[in-house]
Structures are given as structure tokens and as C-alpha cells.
Amino acid sequence: MKVAIGSDHGGVNIKNEIIQLMEELGMQYEDFGCDCTTSVDYSDYAIPVAEKVAAGEFDRGILICGTGIGMSIAANKVKGIRCALCHDVFSAKATREHNDSNVLAMGERVIGPGLAREIAQTWLTTEFEGGRHARRIGKIAEYEG
DSSP states (O other), rough: EEEEEEEOOGGGGHHHHHHHHHHTTTTTEOOOOOOOOOOOOOOOHHHHHHHHHHHTSSSEEEEEEEESHHHHHHHTTTOOEEEOOOOSSHHHHHHHHOOOOEEEEEETTTSSSSHHHHHHHHHHHHHOOOOOOOHHHHHHHEEEE
């Protein structure tokens, strides 16, 4: 699996934790930034990651900001992206099984690094169930045109 990852200034620490996790899992990834703690605009990182996933250059994307809200809003503006904001393991598992989410958003100011690693690992290793869920995803794709 190939993963695109990015954060704004509010998510740098968790982003680095998730990069370490992906290295431990032997996953390929590309870091789209940022690497600073000075204020930057989350959309400058969310949109390129989402576009790369939507284009099929990456299988999935992970985005982290202070709350995860801005990143998820920006990513979901890209056609073909199903970005899920998750702050618990159950939601991370469910969004992969039922929604086939292709981008995960998290908030560094909401959860700590240990939970973020658990969420990311669950999300990265859970498969889409298909079946009735595929029909629902198809309806969303049809609406997107």
C-alpha cells in the first residue's frame, strides 16, 4: 500500500508518529508536509494529498491538523475522496469496512499520539466489506458525476 500523508502546523507531531508507524509496518509513503510549527493553511496540504489519492497515485491518504475538521472538509471537496474524521478506533474500522474511506483525518489537539497510532493502524489494515456498502458508495460516486 502506498500512502500520502500531510499535516499543517497543528498536526506535525502526530504526522511524525504515523510516519514511524508506517515504517514499522513496511508501508510506502510520501510526506507532503508540513514540517514546521508556524501557522500555515491546512488546505495547502489537504488538497494535494487528496488529489494524489483521487488520481490513483496513492492508495490512501492521511491528514492531520489541530482538530482534523479543516483537513477533512478540504479533502472532501476533491471528487472521488471519502475522507473520514476519526478520533476513535471503532470509527476508523467502520469507515473502512462500510464507507471505503480513502483518506483519514485526525486532530492532534483532540487525541494523543498513542491513540492516533491505534486509529491509523486500524484504518490502514482494515479492508472494505463491499456488498450492500458498495451500492451506497456507488450512489455517492454517481452523484459526484
